[in-house]
Amino acid sequence: SQQGEEDPQALSIQEGENATMNCSYKTSINNLQWYRQNSGRGLVHLILIRSNEREKHSGRLRVTLDTSKKSSSLLITASRAADTASYFCATDSVGNTPLVFGKGTRLSVIA
Amino acid sequence: NAGVMQNPRHLVRRRGQEARLRCSPMKGHSHVYWYRQLPEEGLKFMVYLQKENIIDESGMPKERFSAEFPKEGPSILRIQQVVRGDSAAYFCASSPSRNGELFFGEGSRLTVL
Numbered sequence: 001s002q003q004g005e006e007d008p009q010a011l012s013i014q015e016g017e018n019a020t021m022n023c024s025y026k027t028s029i030n031n032l033q034w035y036r037q038n039s040g041r042g043l044v045h046l047i048l049i050r051s052n053e054r055e056k057h058s059g060r061l062r063v064t065l066d067t068s069k070k071s072s073s074l075l076i077t078a079s080r081a082a083d084t085a086s087y088f089c090a091t092d093s094v095g096n097t098p099l100v101f102g103k104g105t106r107l108s109v110i111a
Numbered sequence: 112n113a114g115v116m117q118n119p120r121h122l123v124r125r126r127g128q129e130a131r132l133r134c135s136p137m138k139g140h141s142h143v144y145w146y147r148q149l150p151e152e153g154l155k156f157m158v159y160l161q162k163e164n165i166i167d168e169s170g171m172p173k174e175r176f177s178a179e180f181p182k183e184g185p186s187i188l189r190i191q192q193v194v195r196g197d198s199a200a201y202f203c204a205s206s207p208s209r210n211g212e213l214f215f216g217e218g219s220r221l222t223v224l
Binding site for chain 1: 115156
């Protein structure tokens with residue numbers, strides 16, 4: 001089944017730096033979502049971008065979508081220690097399949 | 112407005128026993144999804160239900176696993192005759208619409224001894 005693949009698998013940065021995570025997928029999608037998961041907790045929705053959108057912002061988050069390359073990126077600006085978490089992209093393909101999650105990027109922000 | 116409630120948060124079972132995991136969706140949400148997560152892995156889709164109906168169970172093993180979402184009460188994920196490989200975190204999510212934003216519970220962590 002289709003699956004988003006995040007890259008890198010792990011990322012370690014200093015507080016204040018920007019963090020960029022990428023997601024690639026295989027087939028045409030309706031929308032792409034990004035979620036965050038703190039260790040031992042449930043996932044929290046961050047942002048949804050539709051297939052006809054190219055960029056979306058929410059606070060310190062910026063998401064881009066390139067449907068020609070079947071890829072998306074999540075940028076977190078001015079990172080904080082509290083941003084330390086795993087970040088997952090999730091896609092649902094045309095035909096209303098359930099959301100399929102990638103394996104995630106583990107972000108560590110060092111104070 | 113309470114979030115998605117899952118219980119138990121932790122469950123220990125011996126091989127061959129049954130595990131029942133419960134999920135109460137957010138108020139007003141009729142779409143429920145169950146996912147399984149292994150350590151350091153992403154979430155694997157199991158089943159999608161909409162009040163009293165199973166819409167998609169393509170991710171659920173054909174044997175030993177079943178799910179329901181009755182008209183009244185929580186959604187239940189039932190695992191019969193558990194094996195060690197069933198040890199995982201099971202997450203429930205609800206949504207007001209199909210494939211919109213998902214609201215997740217904190218998960219039920221099953222350990223099979």
